[in-house]
Amino acid sequence: MAQSEREKMVAGAWYNCVDPELDALRALAAEAVFEHRSLPPADRGDIAPQLRALLGSAGEGARIEAPFHCAYGFNIHLGDGVFLNAGCTILDTAPVRIGEGTMFGPGVQIYCPEHHKDPALRRAGLEIGRPVTIGRNVWIGGSAILLGGVEIGDDAVVGAGSVVTKSVAVGATVVGNPARRIVG
Template identity: 70%
Template structure:
């Protein structure tokens, strides 16, 4: 794996997302997501079997509603009683860690991937992956977008539709685009 595009992605370096190995991993994740989204709710349980197997971790009581989408799934780490509502997308090119008791509203989007600023770099498929961490007992409102490299502290609230481009301190409420604090502590 040394020097591979997957290794570069994991190291937070520029890598080519068009790499065949990465495409194979994305296909595996798409198959697991398809199963998760297609199973009847009682049969699926909290997380579809194939998706649960691929996730980096899923604590007790973690639940992902359908429909759901992710890029790889092995970079997603869910604490206990984490809840992802319907329509969430996690582009997990880097680690996405969501602490216990955190709730994500419908259609929350988590984007670790950042494309190259130059057109030629984008055409070549160059991306860089930045991790995202959401602390415990946070609440992310519906349609919020969280960009790579962001840490959201314990107990924080992200208002519906907010675009989070910077870290959010613990017990702080942020709203807007870009998200700005309206309440602390």
């Protein structure tokens, strides 16, 4: 039996993102982020109810400031005390795991999808999702971009505006585009 495009996506295989089932899942995520963005802060709480229900998991005290955007939501896993500042975007076509106590500055972006390099296949919607794993007590500075397939070790720091294309070691500080380790 042929796999659905969602099954291919979840399995980490190439899939067609122009698919009715995936469109419907993105529409659910759009409704949840709309509620999160639209509710008064006192009513929204740390994470609006619809968005919290959509997420793969959200630990105690995890907080997402509005506005926020995600592709699907169900691939996002937040540890206890995670803080995502305003304007963050997570294109979660693959699992995104964010460890406890990790904090994001405003405008941080995580891009799991990788579009096909062949122009005809890219136009046809072929892409693959690469997971992102972020350890505990990590600081991701404002407007940093993390590409799919990277792992950020515990206690690491990613400088504001950095573009992370490769994994970051435990306790390391990286800055720049592409992000490089600095000593000191």
